[in-house]
Amino acid sequence: GDADDSYDFSALDAFVERLRGGADLVMGNRFAGGISDGAMPFLHRYLGNPVLSFIGRLFFKISTGDFHCGLRGFRADSIRKLELQTTGMEFASEMVVRSALEGLKVEEVPTTLKPDGRSRPPHLRTWRDGWRHLKFLLMYNPRWLFAIPGVTLGVTGFLLAAALFFGPLEIAGGLTLDLNAFVAGCFMMVAGVQLLTFGILSRYYAAITGLLPSTKNSTWLLENVHTDRLVINAAICLAAGIGYFGYAMFQWSSAGFGSLVAPVIPRVVVLGLTLITLGLQLFFSGFLLGVLKIPVERNKVRQG
Structure with missing residues (x-):
């Protein structure tokens, strides 16, 4: 997860239980768990994340409701076999998409998000990084x-x-x-x-x-x-x-x-x-x- 104090690392039991139950990748869902005021920019919360997550579900038949949650657990050996390539923000999408395409067991649990505790602005750029995610989803689906x-x-x-x-x-x-x-x-x-x-x-x-x-x-x-x-x-x-x-x-x-x-x-x-x-x-x-x-x-x- 992101080391910016926005995720609750004391509430990881659900992730561990799913992994022990056979899941290869366990995604957090901030929309299901709760997003505190000011924790996510308006455009990201009501446009970027919902739209990109919908496109991901449509393109790849994945039930994941929050494609870009930074809190996730996975089996290292399963993810290494995917040979993920991207180095930017779209890495979050690549992990989910490649896991689904390769038939890995992907599950989701609710998680919370609160305002991060960093003293500097985040590196995320709304339109640039949103386009990188969308571009990745399109390139991985010729259909x-x-x-x-x-x-x-x-x-x-x-x-x-x-x-x-x-x-x-x-x-x-x-x-x-x-x-x-x-x-x-x-x-x-x-x-x-x-x-x-x-x-x-x-x-x-x-x-x-x-x-x-x-x-x-x-x-x-x-x-x-x-x-x-x-x-x-x-x-x-x-x-x-x-x-x-x-x-x-x-x-x-x-x-x-x-x-x-x-x-x-x-x-x-x-x-x-x-x-x-x-x-x-x-x-x-x-x-x-x-x-x-x-x-x-x-x-x-x-x-x-």
Whole structure:
């Protein structure tokens, strides 16, 4: 615990009992035990700690109610095996997250917090250290950082582009969605696919480095997504994109390279360029995945 006289070290029986009962990590919960007036800044008490603890529970399915309590007990051998890396305030989050990911038994007991007895201001910086905690939580969860935003953007963009491909769409209140909204939908698709490829690459890197433990879904992903498959899909997107773009150029040439009356042609151009962009993304992402796999293949050869 913090050596600033803010925690009650005479009330550690509950921690010891949980450790003797088989827990690997026992967390204190200041919100359950009681926070004295002036012991925690307003932003930390009502915004920072609750929000970051909620994100941690959401991302990692941990029941811990106070991610950043400085009073905690643990089995030294269990925590050493985690090989924790961070050196700043986010170390508190890393210990909880890595313990949960590695299947350690994490429990929680109420504890109290009172104003610290230091004669100098604390080293904690609200926004800087809050960002470091949030950044850590995001980097340890490619699903929430990349996959979920990617799927949301990609599907929304696809539906929007599909609805507007053949012309404007009138919705309630006299609002009309036209070419600009179609372009936005295509950009959303591009961004969504890019985020998904980032998610695949980061999950693969996390698997080969041991940063994250393997799961059923991650194993399936790593076995079925590889350079060849990404390059094949890239070729399909490139061929379709060139085909759409070529069709639009043919229609334009048929009109003597003048104004085009058909409203669908600009959409065909945008769709063609979108597919070409997606093809290039998938092509180079596939080879980047292949580069990441080189050390793994070398190790297999050495071990064989």
